[in-house]
Amino acid sequence: MSQPISVDVPHNLGAAEARRRIQANLHKLEGKLPAGATVTPAWEGERLRLDVAMLGQQVQANLEVFDTRVTITVLLPPALAFFGEAIRAGLRQSGAALLEDRTRTD
Structure with missing residues (x-):
């Protein structure tokens, strides 16, 4: 594996609401990846933890939910570095x- 890529996404939602929104929006991930990619989530x-299969490669991602941020860490195989x-x-x-939050209509 190559060096991990880590990104912080700030928010002011609190951990529980951030987790709820992430869970509600997980289905959108496959649409943002190359055709044929699959995403297997596990809380x-x-x-x-997201196990992603794309372009013949396996990619592991972790999202850690905190009160004021979500830290996303991705471990890329050398072929995708x-x-x-x-x-x-x-x-x-x-x-x-x-x-x-796409559930609100205001």
Whole structure:
């Protein structure tokens, strides 16, 4: 594995609400990945582990939910390390999207 990529996504939701929103928006992840990618989520307390299969590679990601931020850490295989900065930028955008609340209509 190459060096992990880590991104903090700040919020003011509290841990419980952030976790609820992430869970509600998980289905959006596969749409942001290359065609054929699969995402397998597993919660362990306030940590969400995501096993992602894409482009013939396995990628592991962890989201740690805190009261004021979500820390996303991705372990890339060497074959995908070249895309590290693009992935970091995508994590910032996707992380914020996971915290959106689409249940409100105001």
